[in-house]
Amino acid sequence: MQILNTKDEVIQAISESNLQPKNSLTSTNYGNHVTFQCSCNETHTVNDISNQVFAIAMPVKFCFICKNQHVSFVQVKGFFSQKANTIWSCKADLFNEALDQLGM
Numbered sequence: 001m002q003i004l005n006t007k008d009e010v011i012q013a014i015s016e017s018n019l020q021p022k023n024s025l026t027s028t029n030y031g032n033h034v035t036f037q038c039s040c041n042e043t044h045t046v047n048d049i050s051n052q053v054f055a056i057a058m059p060v061k062f063c064f065i066c067k068n069q070h071v072s073f074v075q076v077k078g079f080f081s082q083k084a085n086t087i088w089s090c091k092a093d094l095f096n097e098a099l100d101q102l103g104m
């Protein structure tokens with residue numbers, strides 16, 4: 001997991017992540033063993049409904065905002081045995097500043 005600490009790092013991560021709005025097929029209905037690390041120092045389950053899905057990316061990537069106001073960009077891998085891996089994570093207010101600067 002890469003922890004992003006500056007707005008410039010977040011802007012670069014967003015621009016490399018091909019984020020798209022979530023859609024009607026977006027599902028976080030995975031088993032409880034599918035967990036990801038977050039920069040808030042907790043491990044969350046992908047199916048935790050207290051996470052908001054901010055955006056998605058192909059193939060199976062989710063941009064979550066957790067209850068502690070941290071953003072994690074998470075990839076779920078595997079068909080029969082799924083595992084989630086956090087690609088990057090940062091504080092939600094830093095993420096918002098980056099979105100503002102990107103005009104998103």
Ligand SMILES: [Zn+2]
Nearest residue numbers: 038040066070
């Ligand atoms: Zn978190």
